[in-house]
Amino acid sequence: MNGGSNGLLSGELRLAGRLDARFFALLQALADTGSLQRAARAAGYSYKGAWLVLEQAGNLAHGPLVQARQGGRGGGGSALTPAAHALLQGWHTLTQRHAAFLREQAQWLADQPELAALLRRTAMKTTARNQFAGRIEALTRGPATVQVRLSLPGGLPLRAALNAEAAEALGLAEGQEALAMVKASEVVLVQDFGGYRLSASNQLAGTVSRVTKGATGSLVGLTLPGGLTLTASVTNDAVDALDLRVGQPATACFKASVVMLAVAA
Template identity: 40%
Template sequence: MPATSRPRLAKSAPSRFTGRIEVATDVGAFLGDTRVRLLEAIDSCGSISQAAKRVPLSYKAAWDAVDAMNNLADQPLVERSTGGKAGGGTRLTDHGRRVIAMFRAVEAEHQAALDRLSQRFADMPGGDATSFQRLLRRMSVRTSARNQFVGTVSGLREGRVDYEVRVRLDDALELVAVVTRESAETLGLAIGSEVVALVKASSLLLVTDPALRLSARNQLWGTVSRIVDGPVNAEVTVDLSGGRSAVAVLTRESVPALGLAEGVRACAAFKVSSVILAVID
């Protein structure tokens, strides 16, 4: 009986940086991935409606994009005709094809540069392109909520109309949020998925007495690191574990009443309903 060899496991592809380029003018965006794909589809289909479906874009959005590009370009990229036996159509001009070729060439060079950067990053001690990309995506989130915590879903408890979601920040910290069933499905929440928990500073209550019993489910203990005094309110930062911090806004009178000062042990407490969950695609 011939000997059989165990199949080799395929090596996972190395992490790589990916990015998109955009050509902009003083009056706004001119070319990007979506618009170039629209131009390519027009060249292939000869029809704006078919090209819009292929991208996909709405018919109006496709024409708006074409009009904007033609207005910004020194020569038309797209020409259209109406009537006739064929019912009219849309075609790419020679200048449009040159613009596409130039964009794709720059895009290829851009990706080649990113690939070289990925390799250099991977060769560095602790280098991980994937984790670096996640960090950049997190940093790009813009919100008015002062408190932003990134964690993984560690628990899901289904109710009749909502879900209780536990978010593990690190070994010492865990948050609890309540979202509707529809929101949980829209976000695609699952155990182990990464989420961003947002909490407004005005939703945080500060407590210094460890014996005080609160109804708020989320209670994060730490040390006051900074107090910024204002004419009416004060902003208090509490350092937590793992280099995280929580910021609370409270009245000026509350600061001395609670005995708050730098170095004082304090708890940032907030309700589960005060937590907004977000997912970064």
């Protein structure tokens, strides 16, 4: 069983290390239908798999959990033994107590804003390799676009650009905490500007700390001032051409328009 507050807190109830919600769903379905075949389908087991798990649990319980029921007009079937009924009742009681425990801990968590904020940032799942928590320092609103300046840990600046409609939907405001996400494929690494200046709004200088080569592409980790790590996805040819190695300086460049922002709901 899982429970929690806004997805921040969850817990799985499992008895004796192996008896989980799926097993007890099988017992409940068997009690409701009197048919192991139908109960197995309802709980997501094969017929053979249901028999196997019930036999194993019965061995641990030192007695069968299922007994054959004599046929009548409707034919034979299966029924729970008294031991299985007691086990199922115990499960229902424990799930209620478990849910109450989670609610109590969720209430405590609600009084820990810093911890809750950390968990919210960690809980977000996305394909973007680069995710940074920052605070909005400034908003520049134009007729169609909103420019956002964030401050990352260590004082690093990060700029994002989004359309006015999206900014309004997010309710962006100065001082607000936000998550900035950037796909690794959107990051261009520069070692030598050769006297040129780039139009990319974000240019973060750091040190190459990781080069992981694949069949055709590489993931390059760049450690920024303050300890943050930014990942770029580049071709193996680019790695060889730039002779990218751990310890070398490099600058990660990407446009403000490729930065996605997320704020707490």
